Amino acid sequence: MDTPLFHSGVVAIIGPPNAGKSTLLNQMLRQKIAIVTPRPQTTRNRIMGIVNGAGYQMILLDTPGLHEAREEMNRQMVRVALESLNEADVTLFLADSTDMAANKLEQRAEEFKKYLNRITSPVVLVLNKRDLLSPERLLPVIDWYRTLHAFDAIVPVSALQGEGVELLTTELVARLPEGPKYYPDDIPTDATERFIAAEIIREKIFLLTRQEVPYSTAVVIDAFTEGEAGRPVIIRATILVERSSQKGILVGQGGAMLAAIRKSAGADIGQLLGCRVRLNLWIKIRKNWTGNPAILRELGLA
Numbered sequence: 001m002d003t004p005l006f007h008s009g010v011v012a013i014i015g016p017p018n019a020g021k022s023t024l025l026n027q028m029l030r031q032k033i034a035i036v037t038p039r040p041q042t043t044r045n046r047i048m049g050i051v052n053g054a055g056y057q058m059i060l061l062d063t064p065g066l067h068e069a070r071e072e073m074n075r076q077m078v079r080v081a082l083e084s085l086n087e088a089d090v091t092l093f094l095a096d097s098t099d100m101a102a103n104k105l106e107q108r109a110e111e112f113k114k115y116l117n118r119i120t121s122p123v124v125l126v127l128n129k130r131d132l133l134s135p136e137r138l139l140p141v142i143d144w145y146r147t148l149h150a151f152d153a154i155v156p157v158s159a160l161q162g163e164g165v166e167l168l169t170t171e172l173v174a175r176l177p178e179g180p181k182y183y184p185d186d187i188p189t190d191a192t193e194r195f196i197a198a199e200i201i202r203e204k205i206f207l208l209t210r211q212e213v214p215y216s217t218a219v220v221i222d223a224f225t226e227g228e229a230g231r232p233v234i235i236r237a238t239i240l241v242e243r244s245s246q247k248g249i250l251v252g253q254g255g256a257m258l259a260a261i262r263k264s265a266g267a268d269i270g271q272l273l274g275c276r277v278r279l280n281l282w283i284k285i286r287k288n289w290t291g292n293p294a295i296l297r298e299l300g301l302a
């Protein structure tokens, strides 16, 4: 008797900022690995998540949003996203279906085409946030994308609510090549606990501060000490900012902002690790670090 075929490979998730790429990764993994915020350019690195199912293993790559980047850090982010295409067996191009309603699409058409033309693997278009559109308003969006590019499949989903994600998985798996199981079943990601902890702190800064502050912020874990049985894990992290005014905002009145970040991030990291966490945060000014290739390399962002 023939052994049933096993399918495996890499699915690169690319698309404009804020479309819901990280939300989709978390939804498909059924656990939160990538941070999510209502603001664009949240994700800065490639984040891998491994989804296992009957007869397949899908290695998902969440990537930074594609945009016209001017700053050095942003150029690196776009580079990381486009490089993921080289590894992809299937590309998942994720767009926000409400962009059409917001009339943002025409101006993006040329930009989208530029990215789509670089893709050599099969492309599945995912139209996200369908929970925000009635079916009648979704139809013209699908038609518009049909004329934009010859997609291999178009799947409307709500990454937030999980709607359409099962069908999406089927469409993706159908396009994965035959291959081995590359990773054991119990490994959801290659991201380290240190990396995810730093990301969670960054997420709280995105959620709690305004304007340019989160975009001028990076988080470095200086120490991560496993506690003895029953003792908390002690994490010491430095938040980099570019200017003293930003440090002032992050500290807040009487230290209130830093305390709020510490509390919120500490709770989430504790949940991730399944134990108590003591989080110590420090703030350091490094002028123009987002434009400094040496510092970006040091931070793993170049």
Ligand SMILES: Nc1nc2c(ncn2[C@@H]2O[C@H](COP(=O)(O)OP(=O)(O)OP(=O)(O)O)[C@@H](O)[C@H]2O)c(=O)[nH]1
Pocket (backbone or CB within 6 Å): 016, 017, 018, 019, 020, 021, 022, 023, 024, 035, 036, 037, 038, 039, 040, 041, 042, 043, 044, 063, 064, 065, 066, 128, 129, 130, 131, 132, 157, 158, 159, 160, 161
């Ligand atoms: N209503 C609704 N909101 C969604 C959905 N998916 C994502 N969002 C929201 O859209 C915002 C952006 O989501 P992210 O997952 O961070 O988007 P992203 O594409 O990873 O963004 P970048 O990392 O900045 O490129 C967040 O506020 C999400 O909660 C969805 O299906 N429906």
Ligand SMILES: [Mg+2]
Pocket (backbone or CB within 6 Å): 021, 022, 023, 034, 035, 042, 043, 063, 064
């Ligand atoms: Mg993201």
